[in-house]
Every structure is written in structure tokens, then in C-alpha cells.
Amino acid sequence: MALSFTVEPAAGVEPARREAILAEPGFGQAFSDHMVTVVWQAAKGWHDAMLRPYGPLSLDPGTTVFHNGQAIFEGFKAYPQADGGVAMFRPDANAARFARSAERLALPALPAEDFVAAADLLVRTDLAWMPRGEEMSLYLRPFMFGTTVGLTVRPAADVTFVLIASPVGAYFASGPKPLSMWVSEKFSRAAPGGTGAAKFAGNYAGSLASVREAYDHGCDQVVFLDVVEHRWVEELGGMNLFFVFDDGTVVTPELTGTILEGVTRDSLITLARGQGFTVVERKVSIDEWRDGARTGRLTEVFACGTAAVITPIRQLRWAGGEVTMASGDIGPCSASLRSALLDIQYGRSADLNGWMHRVSLKDL
Numbered sequence: 001m002a003l004s005f006t007v008e009p010a011a012g013v014e015p016a017r018r019e020a021i022l023a024e025p026g027f028g029q030a031f032s033d034h035m036v037t038v039v040w041q042a043a044k045g046w047h048d049a050m051l052r053p054y055g056p057l058s059l060d061p062g063t064t065v066f067h068n069g070q071a072i073f074e075g076f077k078a079y080p081q082a083d084g085g086v087a088m089f090r091p092d093a094n095a096a097r098f099a100r101s102a103e104r105l106a107l108p109a110l111p112a113e114d115f116v117a118a119a120d121l122l123v124r125t126d127l128a129w130m131p132r133g134e135e136m137s138l139y140l141r142p143f144m145f146g147t148t149v150g151l152t153v154r155p156a157a158d159v160t161f162v163l164i165a166s167p168v169g170a171y172f173a174s175g176p177k178p179l180s181m182w183v184s185e186k187f188s189r190a191a192p193g194g195t196g197a198a199k200f201a202g203n204y205a206g207s208l209a210s211v212r213e214a215y216d217h218g219c220d221q222v223v224f225l226d227v228v229e230h231r232w233v234e235e236l237g238g239m240n241l242f243f244v245f246d247d248g249t250v251v252t253p254e255l256t257g258t259i260l261e262g263v264t265r266d267s268l269i270t271l272a273r274g275q276g277f278t279v280v281e282r283k284v285s286i287d288e289w290r291d292g293a294r295t296g297r298l299t300e301v302f303a304c305g306t307a308a309v310i311t312p313i314r315q316l317r318w319a320g321g322e323v324t325m326a327s328g329d330i331g332p333c334s335a336s337l338r339s340a341l342l343d344i345q346y347g348r349s350a351d352l353n354g355w356m357h358r359v360s361l362k363d364l
């Protein structure tokens with residue numbers, strides 16, 4: 001049976017302060033007035049669903065998540081629509097991925113209808129936190145973690161689900177900035193049979209030393225290669241990759257079980273095919289990237305994800321070398337896919353794939 005949510009209204013921040021935040025929200029810096037919490041216990045299942053004031057969680061220092069890191073999360077957005085409404089982009093896809101992550105981390109699955117209902121309720125309640133500027137949206141961050149108190153390493157018998165919302169601006173304030181990537185030869189992100197395909201908090205913790213290595217080499221982010229041959233390009237720490245070749249073929253690394261199945265990646269495959277591109281999911285070697293960038297056979301490389309949509313990649317650096325794409329700007333394929341996706345998300349073009357989930361604003 002679907003969860004029913006008890007509502008405990010928040011006093012909320014002063015409207016003037018909220019408006020100041022919404023004028024320049026940044027990314028994930030400020031949070032709306034409410035949050036959703038739902039509790040799970042092995043004997044009782046999901047219960048105590050609440051919409052309550054945003055605020056600190058109180059946890060015993062012996063809580064399992066602090067020790068074994070049993071934690072997963074998601075990220076998707078609600079967008080102001082051209083007709084004045086509000087809609088979320090593919091929340092069902094994030095609900096499905098959340099359930100797959102839960103399965104991998106021995107956490108209970110939250111039914112998709114409850115996941116989406118929680119998001120609907122939070123967005124409706126905190127509608128005043130929806131920023132209205134260019135490329136702005138309300139970012140939704142569901143997460144789940146083990147709350148059993150005890151140091152034994154075993155699946156938690158108590159779990160908490162939390163959903164928070166953060167008004168966000170364009171990821172790159174002055175338009176998509178071409179990035180430079182560091183090829184990590186020292187660290188790996190994921191291994192066959194591991195947790196790479198799950199949105200597991202530990203994957204991100206494990207990537208931070210290589211992110212620091214990237215910064216030390218003057219790069220913005222890290223490209224992870226496969227752990228077995230150290231040859232095949234997988235993804236960035238938080239975005240999937242696409243390659244555009246001079247014959248018009250669009251290629252993205254195939255899903256091998258070690259790559260996170262991005263909702264943006266999946267959506268762009270559909271949009272690119274709709275625009276007449278041949279899209280191929282296959283292995284891409286780091287040498288194909290280096291050589292293609294040098295010879296010009298590779299015309300565009302871009303990263304994609306919910307937060308930054310599409311971001312061009314200009315430069316690849318590794319220990320002892322670098323290669324820079326001929327064009328310093330966003331390429332035509334990247335730019336046209338980027339605007340096609342944003343037009344759907346902001347309700348400026350027809351939603352032919354049924355991706356947008358309208359948030360009912362009735363009776364508000």
C-alpha cells in the first residue's frame with residue numbers, strides 16, 4: 001500500500017532571505033524549508049513517512065552508516081515550465097536506479113510510487129523555492145542509509161530515507177565551460193562485481209583522491225579507465241561520456257556493469273537518434289580518444305549528467321602528455337543535443353517521449 005505522509009509545517013526562512021538565495025543559488029548550497037523522512041525496519045517495512053521542517057538529523061555515534069558506509073543517493077530536478085507549471089524529468093528512472101542501488105547495497109527498495117510521491121509532495125510544498133531564472137531548477141536529493149546501532153558488519157535492520165531539495169543555478173554560470181580531464185593511472189573507480197553501477201556514496205568517497213590528483217595537475221575532473229586492462233574509457237566521477245566522430249557517428253561507452261547508467265546518457269541516445277545521428281554504444285579506448293583528438297577524426301567530446309546537462313571536454317592530460325581538441329568551444333552536435341534536452345525539460349518543446357512528470361499545483 002502507498003505510504004501516507006504526516007505533515008509538520010516549517011516556519012521557513014524569511015521571504016527576503018529566500019529571494020536573495022534564489023537570485024544566485026549556486027549548486028547544492030541552500031536547501032528548501034522542508035524535507036521528507038521515511039523509516040524502514042526489517043519487521044515493519046516502510047513507515048513513519050513525514051514531511052517535516054528541514055533540519056539536522058540526530059544519530060547515535062554507533063550508527064552503522066558511520067562505520068560501514070551503507071548509503072546510497074539519487075539526483076534529479078524539477079523545472080519551471082514555460083506555461084507556468086512545474087515538472088520533474090524522469091523521476092521514475094531515478095526511482096528505478098535507486099531501487100537497483102538499494103539491492104546492490106543490501107538496503108530495502110523504496111517503491112517507485114512512494115519515491116515519486118515524496119518528490120511531488122516536497123516540490124509542491126516548497127514551490128516558493130523554485131528559482132525562475134535561465135537554466136535554474138530545484139534539485140532533488142533522495143538518500144538512504146543504515147541506522148542500526150552496532151558495529152557488526154551486516155545489512156542494517158533499520159534504515160532511513162531522506163529527501164531534500166536545493167535551488168540550483170546553471171552549473172557553469174557563464175555557459176558550459178570546456179573542461180580539461182586528468183587520466184587517472186593510479187586509481188580506479190569501479191571493478192567488475194563491485195559497486196560502480198550503483199549510486200553508492202562510497203564510490204564518490206573513493207574517487208576524491210583522484211579528483212585531488214586532477215586538481216594538482218591543473219585539470220577539472222578525472223577520466224576513469226577500466227580496472228582490468230587500464231585501457232577502456234568508462235566515465236568521470238559524476239558524469240557519463242560521449243564522443244562525436246567526423247563521420248557523424250556518436251559513440252558512448254557501453255554499459256559494462258562498472259559504469260553508472262546515467263538518465264541523461266539514456267535520454268541523449270534517444271535525442272541523438274531522433275536528430276539523425278548514428279549512435280553506437282561500444283568500448284572506447286584511451287588511445288582512440290588521444291589519436292582521434294590529434295588527427296581530428298574525433299570532433300567533439302562531452303560529459304553529461306543531471307547537474308551540468310552537457311559539458312564539452314577540450315583537453316586530456318596524463319602523466320607525461322596532453323592533447324587538446326581543435327575547437328575550444330562547444331561543438332554543433334553537443335550544442336544541439338543540449339538545447340533539445342533543455343527545451344524538453346523547461347517545457348519549451350513537445351515531450352514526445354513522455355519524460356516529464358507534472359507536479360500537481362491544484363489547491364495550493
Ligand SMILES: Cc1ncc(COP(=O)(O)O)c(C=O)c1O
Binds near residue numbers: 235236239
Ligand atoms: C558516476 C556518475 N556517472 C554518471 C552520472 C550521470 O547520471 P545522470 O545523468 O542520471 O545524472 C552521475 C550522476 O548521477 C554519476 O554520479
